[in-house]
Amino acid sequence: MASAPKDITIIGGGIIGCSTAYFLTRHPSYSPETHRITLLEASSSNAGGRTADSITDPATLADPTTASKKNPAHEGIAGGASGKAGGLLALWAFPSNIVPLSFKLHDELAKEHGGDKRWGYRRCxxxxxxxxxxxxxxxxxxxxxxxxxxxxxxxxxxxxxxxxxxxxxxxxxxxxxxxxxxxxxxxxxxxxxxxxxxxxxNTAQVHPELFTRSMAQLAEDRGVKIITGARVTAINKTGDEKGVESVTYIKDGKEETLPTTNCVLAAGPWTRRLLPEIPVTxxxxxxxxxxxxxxxxxxxxxxxxxxxxxxxxxxxxxxxxxxxxxxxxxxxxxxxxxxxxxxxxxxxxxxxxxxxxxxxxxxxxxxxxxxxxxxxxxxxxxxxxxxxxxxxxxxxxxxxxxxGGPWIGEVPRTKGLVVAAGHTCWGIQNAPATGKLVSEIILDGKPKSAKLGGCDPSLAL
Ligand SMILES: Cc1cc2nc3c(=O)[nH]c(=O)nc-3n(C[C@H](O)[C@H](O)[C@H](O)COP(=O)(O)OP(=O)(O)OC[C@H]3O[C@@H](n4cnc5c(N)ncnc54)[C@H](O)[C@@H]3O)c2cc1C
Incomplete structure (x- = not known):
């Protein structure tokens, strides 16, 4: 059953933002006719953080017929740690409240979408x-x-x-x-x-860039609008300061405002630039x-x-x-x-x-x-x-x-503002659980698949 219409804006096209977009579109209450989901990614290029002589598309190494191909409109997706991490997944990772769920979801995602070929999933x-x-x-x-x-x-x-x-x-x-x-x-x-x-x-791996790009593509296929080169400069609150009203971003030098009922801040190490109270370094x-x-x-x-x-x-x-x-x-x-x-x-x-x-x-x-x-x-x-x-x-x-995290959950005193950031050295491992929990927080009103435990941002604020 579809829930009340929502304008959902995800800030950040790393693995956390893209996995969140994916799981929102797989939630039973999601309907593209009712809900608008937009993912804003600041960069429009993946060239940053690599020397000029570096390979630009890791999919060229794998079987090009099955590997996640680069969508030119998605340039900038996975341009940060999500494209340059190792990609290890482990049941012995932390935090223990979300690790088992995430490890299982990685396995299920790989089975459903051919992750072995598409993003290099394998046990190791x-x-x-x-x-x-x-x-x-x-x-x-x-x-x-x-x-x-x-x-x-x-x-x-x-x-x-x-x-x-x-x-x-x-x-x-x-x-x-x-x-x-x-x-x-x-x-x-x-x-x-x-x-x-x-x-x-109890151990597996993915190619993190290919996984992230695949999540973005699979989310887009179900109705998510992905805009790269769109750097968010403000999350604007309602007049009474109790909820989210819109998000302001700059694209091609022009300021745009996107009406937003639910905002997911998944800006990784940049999170504090938009929400200084979230302790992510x-x-x-x-x-x-x-x-x-x-x-x-x-x-x-x-x-x-x-x-x-x-x-x-x-x-x-x-x-x-x-x-x-x-x-x-x-x-x-x-x-x-x-x-x-x-x-x-x-x-x-x-x-x-x-x-x-x-x-x-x-x-x-x-x-x-x-x-x-x-x-x-x-x-x-x-x-x-x-x-x-x-x-x-x-x-x-x-x-x-x-x-500093991971922090996953609604930011206290601002209805509709959810943070999903600060995932330390296990962000690839914990991305699917994070995405699933955020989708439940937004569309069910609470996390259902796992307890937030120490990830709950209300503990930090
Ligand atoms: C060397 C290294 C190895 C690692 N190895 C592993 C591993 O083996 N296994 C594992 O589980 N984890 C690993 N990690 C950790 C993992 O890479 C991170 O936890 C994870 O990638 C974080 O994802 P993210 O989406 O939160 O952040 P990011 O990948 O940094 O994505 C954040 C995105 O938000 C965008 N953004 C920022 N500000 C704005 C804004 N204002 N407007 C719009 N967009 C914005 C950025 O451009 C960026 O694309 C490793 C990390 C490193 C550094």
Whole structure:
């Protein structure tokens, strides 16, 4: 049964906004004749946050007949973290009140819409691994100068052949308890800890950009109007301040006002710019996508890599890097890039967050520090030839991680204003549950599929 007519405006074309649009159109009370749903996305380009030589459409890697094709009118959708995340899904993620629902919805969505081919959904393993990196080409001499014995450090120049041989030695692998099919990791240099964190029963992955684009397309197919290049500047309240009246946005330099009865603020790290009282913060993170010489087995790896003396020094958290000018490390350092093998013949790896660049106006202006991408490439290449010497770098990118939440629910004292933001490092995992709960809050008047628990914004305000 259709509910009373609503003018619903979603602010933000990331995974949270697009999943919300999708679930609103799948709600039993939704009818395109009764309800108007508009999604406004500030950016009209996905080029921001990627270096000029980066791949622009990841769907070109997968089977083009089935992968989510880029809709030119959707340029700007998934331009932020939702297009540049790893895409790991896990029943062991947090918060526990929404994780099981979201994990299940991901599975159902993949079954219903062919997500395996369309957005790279598959079950996978997740493991933590401690390893020691080899020195990258051009840095071997630096270690000798420091007076470290290159043999004992496991970093002899010209060790690659030997190294490769060791890597394929299943006896060594068994000793370390690393699975046989994790054959793209140079375990010879490992300091010995391999631990399974998740398995295909409780762990999966998606390509986040393709998933987000698909949600947007599937929502549009059921009547959602998507406007990109539309940056919202104000959520306007009714005269008595108790409800939402309209949303003001700027598109092509022109100010527009959209009548709105229900507004969903899903602006990720930008949320505070429109609603300062919602405690969502933003930190920049870099990542890379590497085409491997052969598809690598389905593992997400949480690494702790010991960088030896002479290794390219990682760019400090608080200063800008200079690409191609890494100084040799004095002493050793442990870094923890995460690596995700993907079914499209690539691997994704991300590094730590930094505090150098303030959150810009839109995703289109996100600045990439190429030296930080080089850091990740050196580090993952130091433990895997597939990711280093034999891999081809397809993308160097940066985005802003929203932190502080997730906050999902009606903002106290403003009827019709719902926030869905601050999803931390599990926003891809928790997007379907967020979208479903928001659809229930708007069309049923309350969340039904899960408890909001600590996600309820009334706890913060
Ligand atoms: C390096 C990295 C790896 C990650 N890996 C994983 C992972 O493996 N698994 C996982 O579950 N999560 C992961 N995450 C977290 C996940 O990416 C985020 O939680 C999620 O993408 C947040 O989605 P969002 O839609 O809230 O925000 P965003 O993707 O930032 O989208 C917000 C959108 O709102 C738009 N917007 C902002 N202001 C306005 C405005 N005024 N008007 C109109 N539009 C506006 C922006 O342009 C943007 O497109 C990772 C994050 C990072 C940074």
């Amino acid at each position: 393993y997740a493991s933590s691994i401690e390893s020691r990196a080899r020195l990258p080409p051009g840095f071997e001499g630096a270690e000798k100068e420091e007076g470290v014995d290159p043999v004992s450090s496991g970093a002899v120049a010209g060790s690659k052949g030997l190294h490769k041989d060791h890597k394929k030695d299943s006896k060594v692998r068994r000793k370390l308890d690393a699975p046989e099919d994790l054959d793209w990791l140079d375990i010879e240099g490992s300091v010995g800890r391999y631990q399974e964190m998740g398995n295909p029963e 933003a930190s920049r993170a870099h990542s890379v996508v590497i085409q491997t010489p052969r598809p690598v087995s389905a593992y997400a790896l949480f690494t702790a890599i010991q960088l030896p003396n002479g290794f390219p020094t990682p760019t400090p958290t608080n200063s800008k890097g200079v690409p191609g000018a890494h100084r040799p490390l004095r002493g050793s350092q442990v870094v923890e890039p995460e690596i995700y093998a993907r079914p499209d013949g690539t691997a994704y790896a991300c590094g730590p967050t930094d505090t150098v660049a303030e959150l810009p106006l839109t995703t289109a202006e996100v600045e990439v520090d190429a030296a930080r991408c080089e850091d990740i490439l050196h580090q993952v290449g130091g433990i895997s030839d597939e990711l280093g010497r034999d891999g081809q770098v397809l993308a160097k990118q940066a985005c802003y991680l929203p932190q």
